[in-house]
Amino acid sequence: MTTSLLSVHDLACTRGDRLLFKGLNFTVRAGELLLVQGGNGQGKTSLLRLLTGLARPEAGEVHWRGASITGQRAAYHAEMMYLGHANGVKDDLNPVENLRFAEGLQGRAFNPGLATAMLERMGLSRCLDLPCRVLSFGQRRRVALAALLLAGATLWILDEPLTGLDVHAVALMEELIRDHLLAGGLVVATTHQALNLEGIPVQRLLVGNVAIPGPA
Amino acid sequence: MNLYTYASPAHFYHLAGRLIPWFSWGAGILALWGLYISFFLAPTDFQQSEAYRIIFIHVPAAWMSMFIYLVMAFWGAIGLAFNTRLSFMMARALAPTGAMFTFVALWTGALWGKPMWGAWWVWDARLTSELILLFLYVGIIALWAAIDDIRRGDRAGSLLTLIGVINVPIIYFSVKWWNTLHQGASVSLTKAPSMAAIMLQGMLVMAFAAWFYTIAVVLVRVRRIILERERQTEWVKAILQKET
Amino acid sequence: MHRFLQAVLWRDLTLAARRRGDWLIAQFFFVMVASLFPLGVGPEPQMLARIGPGVLWVAATLASLLSLSRLFADDHRDGSLEHMLLSSGPTVLLVLGKSLAHWLIYGIPLLVIAPVLGLQFNLPTDAIVTLEISLLLGTPILSLLGGVGAALTLGLRGGGILLTLLILPLYVPALIFGAGAVDGVMAGTGAEAHLSLLGAFLVLSFMIAPWIAAAALRVSLE
Numbered sequence: 001m002t003t004s005l006l007s008v009h010d011l012a013c014t015r016g017d018r019l020l021f022k023g024l025n026f027t028v029r030a031g032e033l034l035l036v037q038g039g040n041g042q043g044k045t046s047l048l049r050l051l052t053g054l055a056r057p058e059a060g061e062v063h064w065r066g067a068s069i070t071g072q073r074a075a076y077h078a079e080m081m082y083l084g085h086a087n088g089v090k091d092d093l094n095p096v097e098n099l100r101f102a103e104g105l106q107g108r109a110f111n112p113g114l115a116t117a118m119l120e121r122m123g124l125s126r127c128l129d130l131p132c133r134v135l136s137f138g139q140r141r142r143v144a145l146a147a148l149l150l151a152g153a154t155l156w157i158l159d160e161p162l163t164g165l166d167v168h169a170v171a172l173m174e175e176l177i178r179d180h181l182l183a184g185g186l187v188v189a190t191t192h193q194a195l196n197l198e199g200i201p202v203q204r205l206l207v208g209n210v211a212i213p214g215p216a
Numbered sequence: 217m218n219l220y221t222y223a224s225p226a227h228f229y230h231l232a233g234r235l236i237p238w239f240s241w242g243a244g245i246l247a248l249w250g251l252y253i254s255f256f257l258a259p260t261d262f263q264q265s266e267a268y269r270i271i272f273i274h275v276p277a278a279w280m281s282m283f284i285y286l287v288m289a290f291w292g293a294i295g296l297a298f299n300t301r302l303s304f305m306m307a308r309a310l311a312p313t314g315a316m317f318t319f320v321a322l323w324t325g326a327l328w329g330k331p332m333w334g335a336w337w338v339w340d341a342r343l344t345s346e347l348i349l350l351f352l353y354v355g356i357i358a359l360w361a362a363i364d365d366i367r368r369g370d371r372a373g374s375l376l377t378l379i380g381v382i383n384v385p386i387i388y389f390s391v392k393w394w395n396t397l398h399q400g401a402s403v404s405l406t407k408a409p410s411m412a413a414i415m416l417q418g419m420l421v422m423a424f425a426a427w428f429y430t431i432a433v434v435l436v437r438v439r440r441i442i443l444e445r446e447r448q449t450e451w452v453k454a455i456l457q458k459e460t
Numbered sequence: 461m462h463r464f465l466q467a468v469l470w471r472d473l474t475l476a477a478r479r480r481g482d483w484l485i486a487q488f489f490f491v492m493v494a495s496l497f498p499l500g501v502g503p504e505p506q507m508l509a510r511i512g513p514g515v516l517w518v519a520a521t522l523a524s525l526l527s528l529s530r531l532f533a534d535d536h537r538d539g540s541l542e543h544m545l546l547s548s549g550p551t552v553l554l555v556l557g558k559s560l561a562h563w564l565i566y567g568i569p570l571l572v573i574a575p576v577l578g579l580q581f582n583l584p585t586d587a588i589v590t591l592e593i594s595l596l597l598g599t600p601i602l603s604l605l606g607g608v609g610a611a612l613t614l615g616l617r618g619g620g621i622l623l624t625l626l627i628l629p630l631y632v633p634a635l636i637f638g639a640g641a642v643d644g645v646m647a648g649t650g651a652e653a654h655l656s657l658l659g660a661f662l663v664l665s666f667m668i669a670p671w672i673a674a675a676a677l678r679v680s681l682e
Contacts, residue, residue: 016364016365016366017366017445017447017448019448049682052546053546054542054545054546054681054682055682056682074548074549074550075548077546077547077548078548080546081546082542082543082546084539084542085539086537086538086539086540086542087538087539088538088539088540088542088543089538089539089540090471090475090538090540091538092474092475092478092479093471093474093475093478097474100467101467101470101471102543103467104463104464104466104467104468104470104471105464105467105468105543105544105547105548105549106547106548106549107463107464107547107548107549108463109463131478296675348629348632351625351628351629352629354625355622355625355626355629358622358625358626359612359613359622359626362613362616362617362618362619362622363616367682368679368680368682371675371676371679372612372676372679372680375608375612375672375675375676375679376608376612376626378672379605379608379630379668379669379672380629380630382664382668383629383630383633386633386661386664387629387632387633389633390632390633390636390637390657391632391636393636393640393657394636394640
């Protein structure tokens with residue numbers, strides 16, 4: 001069995017003075033999908049933000065390749081991509097320019113041919129030189145997904161990736177996740193909708209059931 | 217949950233409770249002694265007659281306003297570096313008292329300025345710096361008030377205090393520079409007649425009274441902040457039950 | 461590292477070019493604030509020349525503040541700020557890049573407009589030249605320190621007003637040295653000392669402000 005790349009040790013998270021979870025432990029191996037489940041406001045998004053390193057845990061540590069992510073921020077972020085509720089797509093730029101910026105952020109040279117191919121794979125071939133402002137929500141989401149693919153990261157952290165997508169886009173998303181996992185990538189995702197991923201090992205994690213009820 | 221971070225506010229809460237009476241009484245006694253020196257022992261100034269006696273409030277208040285800012289920056293830096301909750305609470309508890317002393321320094325400065333210079337306000341370097349210091353205090357308190365999230369507020373306020381502490385000497389220097397260019401050899405607080413020993417003594421006693429007062433008030437405030445922030449913990453619940 | 465900074469600069473400049481309306485507002489604000497003063501204090505040429513340097517400097521700081529509240533806010537809203545923080549580039553460089561872009565977009569045009577306003581205020585030529593030098597040294601300070609305020613007030617209710625409250629006191633040295641340099645030339649005492657101090661303040665802001673702003677940004681996004 002491959003070794004675990006991402007692991008979490010005794011993680012605790014509070015929001016305000018409410019304890020969302022504590023003593024959380026899990027590992028994710030190469031080719032594995034971790035589905036984070038739980039009700040609204042139970043800490044799914046908070047957990048994902050802890051995993052990205054955007055938020056700091058109340059206690060515990062997140063490890064990547066065996067070392068804490070706080071000590072290797074740049075190296076970890078080069079291998080990790082996060083897609084949150086907001087797409088991170090600039091409305092005034094067109095899809096190609098958005099990808100160009102995303103690549104520049106990672107310090108890589110921009111390959112226009114590859115970027116165009118990614119956008120075409122996402123079904124955006126007719127919108128390449130339109131500002132993202134005029135695209136639909138689903139189309140902007142696809143621009144963000146193209147950036148995700150182009151980055152070639154090992155670990156994808158996806159917060160509700162299926163929200164607002166039509167049936168075709170959901171199928172595309174499932175295909176992308178499956179391909180990524182089969183290629184040895186890792187995915188941590190939250191979703192309300194069912195993901196159809198046959199033959200893929202899925203680890204499920206329920207957050208929020210350890211929360212101490214507040215004083216109302 | 218990390219025991220260390222939780223244990224220290226609980227411990228401090230009880231320690232503070234024991235210290236508060238000592239500092240409160242100390243502040244009261246020192247203030248009475250200081251006021252006695254200022255009003256009865258210190259001689260009448262031959263130039264400024266009785267009006268000068270306001271410096272026994274003004275000077276200690278000005279000292280405290282700057283010193284409290286430094287202490288706040290110190291606690292903020294400790295909190296940012298070691299992630300200790302108590303230091304952020306200290307910083308927050310200090311700010312209102314610091315702002316209060318800054319205001320008192322400005323107010324008494326104006327009261328003193330009227331008989332001395334014939335104007336309520338002069339753009340003296342020290343008064344102007346003090347005014348900017350008040351702006352900094354107000355900014356920090358406003359930032360804390362605007363941020364609901366405790367952790368974010370703590371850190372944001374401390375970062376602002378830190379950039380302020382780097383800036384305060386520069387501001388003071390620049391205002392002084394500006395002042396000498398624009399006013400030439402005009403009035404200055406440093407040109408007060410050389411001080412009699414008894415005056416210095418009065419000011420020092422008053423400064424200590426202000427110190428004791430600050431410590432007492434800050435401890436009271438920290439205790440309140442601790443109770444509010446730790447209200448989920450067992451020991452706070454026990455205390456609250458005992459009191460109701 | 462180099463590509464990262466380039467990407468941040470390129471993007472902000474492109475975005476500014478696509479939204480010229482926002483950009484023009486800040487410049488017009490500068491012109492309007494400066495033009496209100498003669499209406500308030502009267503048109504005497506000597507008086508205007510006397511208050512001109514200070515008025516132009518105060519107007520420049522206000523114009524710079526007006527645009528600063530959006531330095532990170534737009535990127536925060538559409539999620540791209542998170543992507544930038546999660547890139548492999550250092551946050552300090554990100555802040556530096558964004559402050560630099562802010563200066564190029566909003567600071568440089570002030571330099572272009574200021575001489576015209578200087579003429580309105582009856583400033584002599586050598587004073588206008590000094591005004592230009594002082595703005596060249598001083599406006600980057602406004603962008604750098606402003607970055608701290610913008611990061612601290614990110615996403616807060618009434619963030620714009622709060623930003624003004626937090627940052628204006630920190631601008632005081634820049635204002636004093638900047639306006640003082642022009643005053644010095646007009647009074648015949650020279651501007652070198654003021655300009656050197658302004659330069660020193662710029663270097664200090666350059667070394668410290670991006671670090672604090674980067675820390676503030678991480679705190680605000682947590």
